[in-house]
Amino acid sequence: MPSVAATYYDGIVSRRQTVEVSLHPQGLAIFSQDGLVAATWPYADIRRIEGFRGSGLAVTRVPEPGSTAEPRLEIADPVFVAELSARAPLTLTGKAAGRRETRSVVIWAMAAVVSLLGLAYWGLPAIAGRIAPLVPASVEARLGAAMDPQIRAEFGGPSGMKTCTAPAGLAALAELVGRYEKLANLHVSLKVVVVDNPMVNAFALPGGYIYLMRGLIQRARSPDEVAGVLGHEIGHVKFRHGLQSAIQSGGLGFLLGTIFGDFAGGTAILLASRTLLSSAFSRDAEREADAFGVDLMLKGGGNPEGLAGFFGSAGGGGAPGALNWLTSHPASAEREAAIRRLAQNRPVLSPALTPDQWQALRGICQTTS
Structure with missing residues (x-):
């Protein structure tokens, strides 16, 4: 199918990039605006990012050996999303250990939200001192x-x-x-x-x-x-x-x-x-x-x-x-x-x-x- 526009973060710097993505037998290809291949993600390595609130789908890939980068790709086109979903497993990131951590994060996040209400009274500096010890x-x-x-x-x-x-x-x-x-x-x-x-x-x-x-x-x-x-x-x-x-x-x-x-x-x-x-x-x-x-x-x-x-x-x-x-x-x-x-x-x-x-x-x- 033809390529579509997407938003890409390479996981190394915070700069947002507008790219084109297309589906190929070997995987998902990401092209920069000058037409060069910025990255190729094997379908088996693509994971859905949980909690994405934009339109369409946000995905990442399993890190390559020795890499600490966490790239992110946001695709809005519904037809492309459906085609990608048919080829890639799109399981959630993190697996079992990550899900356990997510549950623990939800618990302390609820407590943190209560603390956030104090912003109206004490301001962010005081809240930061209370929130920081709660961050995993x-x-x-x-x-x-x-x-x-x-x-x-x-x-x-x-x-x-x-x-x-x-x-x-x-x-x-x-x-x-x-x-x-x-x-x-x-x-x-x-x-x-x-x-x-x-x-x-x-x-x-x-x-x-x-x-x-x-x-x-x-x-x-x-x-x-x-x-x-x-x-x-x-x-x-x-x-x-x-x-x-x-x-x-x-x-x-x-x-x-x-x-x-x-x-x-x-x-x-x-x-x-x-x-x-x-x-x-x-x-x-x-x-x-x-x-x-x-x-x-x-x-x-x-x-x-x-x-x-x-x-x-x-x-x-x-x-x-x-x-x-x-x-x-x-x-x-x-x-x-x-x-x-x-x-x-x-x-x-x-x-x-x-x-x-x-x-x-x-x-x-x-x-x-």
Whole structure:
């Protein structure tokens, strides 16, 4: 049958694409506006997206091995939909485990809807703090995976974001992250990378994504300073501060998308990603992350004096217009003193890194990819 127009999201960036789709013996073909084949989906891999409220049908495909993309195709033509339904199984996404998760999501979503009524009285910031702990870890992980490409595009420019990959440096970082992650008892796994960028900066996304900039490692005077910043960012992951910020910045529509786990094509993903780069967490969130970072260092290795000392050494030094760590994590003499009080009379059990590991981490950007 002839091709028809459809709406396509590739699952990597949030840009909506108008495409043409047609049915072939080998599967469903998706053509870009210039006539090139954007994708081919075998019929056996096509799944219906539950809960689609538009006209026609919304489908996705079973992820290819090693891919985290969640593409989405919306087809309005009823004749084409009928033909596709005759060739593809169109079972629901998620299978049994997904359906169990959906049932659990419905339960907490009902509670979340009640909380949403408080918007008229307390506003979205207060509601975000109440909603974030209710969001399943799997939904937060999908949100982080949707935001990660936006962050990479933001820092990469035309050539794409480069991460630092010198083997010895990666090994030193992985050993430190592994120690801290084991003690942190997180709801998501950590995904920590060093970005080849001169900014003196570090930040965390929802879902366990943490980015350390080359400029921060080069500016640090000791491994304790880098370990302190890492512990602090893990604290933001632990307490889901990034998720709260994303809900606040994205507005009510993004909040509902978070509740139901539907991020495909949402322009709010881009806005929420940029907000996390340019705004500061609340004072309470920063104190919470500070305290968690101190405790993590004292249990997993490192001297919290490094975290306190970094406040006095990290100002400036980034690329023109770039954020440094103190811009998004505002420092004060009060916080420095609080960190030292938290560590007072608690012995430092072990160094954050050995001298060899520290030198390896300092050279992690000798190779990039």
